[in-house]
Amino acid sequence: MFRFLLSRLALIVPTFFGITVIAFLFPRLLKGDPVLLLSGERGVSPERYAMLNEQFGFDRPLIVQYFDYVWHLLGGDFGTSIATKSPVLHDFFALFPATVELSLFAVTFAVIIGIPAGIIAAVKRGSLFDQGAMGIALAGYSMPIFWWGLLLIVIFSTTLGWTPIDGRIGLRYFFDSVTGFMTIDALISGQRGAFSSAVSHLILPTIVLGTIPLAVIARQTRSAMLEVLSEDYIRTARAKGLPPRRVIGVHALRNALIPVVTTIGLQTGLLLAGAILTEHIFSWPGIGKWMLDSLSQRDYPAVQGGLILIALVVMVVNIIVDVLYGLINPAIRYRS
Amino acid sequence: MRKTVALFAATAFATLISGGALAQTLVYCSEGSPEGFDPGPFTAGTTFDATRPVYDRLVHFEPGTTSVVPGLGLAESWDVSDDGLTYTFHIKPGVKFHTTGYFTPTRDLNADDVIFSFTRQSDQSSPWYQYSPGISWEYYNAMSMPDLIASIERVDDLTVAFHLTRPEAPFIANMGMDFASIVSKEYADQLQAAGNMVQFNQMPIGTGPFEFVAYQQDATIRYARFDDYWGTPAGVENLIFSITVDASVRAQKLIAGECDIMPYPNPADIAMLAANPNIVLEQQEGLNVGFLAYNTQQAPFDNPQVRTALNMAINKPAILEAVYQGFGQAAINPIPPTMWSYNTNIQDWEYNPTAARAMLEAAGVTNLTMNVWAMPVSRPYNPNARRMAELIQADFAAVGVTVNIVSYEWGEYLARSQEVTRDGAVLLGWNGDNGDPDNFLAVLLGCDAVGGANRAQWCNAEFDALVQQAKTVADQDERAALYMQAQEIFHAEAPWAPIAHSVAVMPVRSNVQGYVMNPFAIHEFATVTVQ
């Protein structure tokens, strides 16, 4: 196990350097100019331009800038955002909990509905439920989620008034952020109604963000179940007269879930890395929206830092998935 | 340290709300996150909206107008020397800074605070000049303050004299702008001693009607009424900015009562909002202009005949309807009609595609293909440049001119459109800073601005001389005469097609009273009450 983990970690090092190269080169490849962006419609004089350029350090040789950049990264310095003038790391950690909270809700939603739907569809293969559920799943998989989100807002928030329109909690609630998770902080605060307000704000974003993972998980569960159900030992178990509930619930499910767990993990990683479209539509103050805003404002340091941090999140989640996979399925350790 | 401060503030705030005072809360659905809470280094109106509650300036504009009246701001009065080179401000006595969980002032506002508020932006040896990495003083520089202010003198505890290098008529108006907000030197000193200067931009202290409570990044800003305010106390106890980037979403929240007031509605949503019995629309003609700037140094647009012909091909009523949804008026001159010195004698170019085509042919222009640049962002002076460009594309096609629409990301757009060798005509616009015509005519059309904010790359000696002269004259009537003459030249030369002056609309819930719109598109809430 330890060696397995080590070999996984060893793979990270070159990838990480690849990522720093991309992040470093990004602003140098852009045509937009942050100095000019800063000055808006009124423009800037050449002298002042040169001064600001020097201040941002864009006048030194590229390779010097790169090593300087990596050196600072290794020291935990991800630069200072041009837009907010605060450290990029500070901005990232201020916004990351919102993304984590939303992602966890979305994945939970997808798992709670997706796995039972997949199992039933597999067991009742060819039934109306199977066809209907898989049709819906494929439609969910084909959904342009930016449109889906707008549609749900117009129907449920504007027309019916059932759900709040945006934000993370009602404005009447105000308490300190302890964990950064609005639902947990609401409980800690003890203010009446705060928790349900936080949850109601999560409903639509959760559905929108959970749609594609839900479709993927349902389809994956179904096909994994089908495969397992056709295996010899299941047939033997059935032939021996074990009750079907037991065969499916215990023997088949345990084996079928192994690939599904991997899928869930990878989906979580992707969501954590930036629910860009969902956060954009619901003005959810998370890192996906932050990256989008930083890109459109040409906030180089924020984009660079964000790229690296997001890639790190994806890599860490993938390692956790690998390890989990290794734990539940010992065969894999020897294969790799 | 910061944690406990926030905790304290939160508890205080929670008590306020649980005391049944939610009706005393005004929720403003703002259109974006502030860049910070120090108005000095920033240029965005969104940031100034967030700093206005906290800070005052020496000079305040009369609410809803562009005129300055002594006594409204922190300066009780001011004197100007006969040569126009020295401005002496007399500061109000007994003005208090905010007392919050993170700062307790030991003294009232005095000359040191005023001087510090400006020298920190100009004195490169001051640690405050670079108190946060990458900080720069864009507005201070853009308003030419470094060249203009020779020195600032502390006459006594409550008197400050600004010595200028040249007479500058708009100087007083400039002192009413947000970069000239007065900050607390005592607070700055404390932070410097604590080695935590960055906090100056995160947790502000000022003399304004509201004190800062908390900021949840990209979500909400909370303020509480400052009870020891020197002027009329604010009308509500709590002020909350609920940051909502999308205009449709803001409208939905206003309808749902999740906010009380919102800026920049989608023109398309205005009719729907107007039909809502709980919502009142406040309107004000904006201090702005949206235009199409030709590159006057590029053939065939170096020919005024060609520019005039194209101006005659543009169907402005269609643009006003499709782009501004009726909330705008056709622009004739480069300055808006609400501004003094606006020349009412000038008639707009007649919309006449047939005559325009004939003029183009007479100028020897046939089979012309040109670029029209469409801004990628929505601005008050041009809510939808892409749509405007598509309409202009169709208009020009009708006179035999083929248009390619080009667009770049906003920063790149601003940069590339400044280039003298730029290919094509650019859609852009301007929002006034201080209500002075100089702020439009010199900034946007002066010879100095070629290769910069003068997107037409237009340098007309006669026009430039008039505008330069007007700047040094003190008498407003005399200045107005010069500016009117300059507008005549503008019309004859047509370096732009002026498109529209937009009307600013603020939808407000009907239980909100006393909101006064500000012509500079800054949103202020001190006078507002909620029933």
Next chain:
Amino acid sequence: MTDATVPPAPTPPRARSPWPARRKAIGEFWFTFRQNRGAVIGLVVFALLILIAVFAPLIAPFGFDQIFYDHFRTPPAWQEGGVPQFLLGTDGIGRDVLSRLIYGARYSLLIGVVVVVLSLLGGVLLGLVAGYFGGKTDIVIMRVMDVILSFPSILLALVLVAILGPSLMNAMIAVAVVLQPHFARLARAAVRVEKSRDYVTSAQVAGASHLRQMFVTILPNIFAPLIVQATLSFSTAVLEAAALGFLGVGAQPPTPEWGAMLAADREFILTDWWLATFPGLAILITVFAVNLVGDGLRDALDPRLKRS
């Protein structure tokens, strides 16, 4: 990060079959494919879309950029205020929505084809080289693929478009770059399995060149998984390009690309429902149809290939 997710089971090596045998294989494939009702429906819809795209100028009632100054935002024909000549209404500057949707089909299909071709060529080439030569070449290529896969695809595409500039072509390039590692991994894994098989070894012994071995001997045997992946990529490409258009960095006006149409008239979402509804529906139908076909292909070509 890891190849554990997609264990692309390579098809068993078919000996290079004589024509009648191939025809039989195709017949078998078609038989299996026809069993899948969804796939057939998807195929029919997709064929219709192709016809619409090809004959857009004949079908569309108006030009996609034709402005009617008296008809800004006219509702669909069946609704109050609608006009029969504009069946699905008009947009913010008085252009017929139906005509724009019809022309828009051209762009969506174009995006799908261009992106799939670019990513397929790039990915397969890299994957073949990596898998065939192994060693350092393999490591370098696959680490680069890892780097690309470490970012969420839409984020990387946004970054690439930021660098290249907003346009439809650049959006397609960006999406292709983001999608090609999937092809590369597939091709590499398949090559590594095929390489050890007898027919490759014998070709090697017979003195076939590297190129010949890669393209003539090995490539035809990994067609099946590549075709399935290509179909999946087609739908992903349409979705991602539409998302880029929606975010304003894809197709530029007056191009009637569906995502860009949605973005351009998003401000009317509260007042004029048809402007945001129809383009979204068009994207959904197209992607759904392609995915139905993809499922059918997967089942017919290789039941063991799984979608991840």
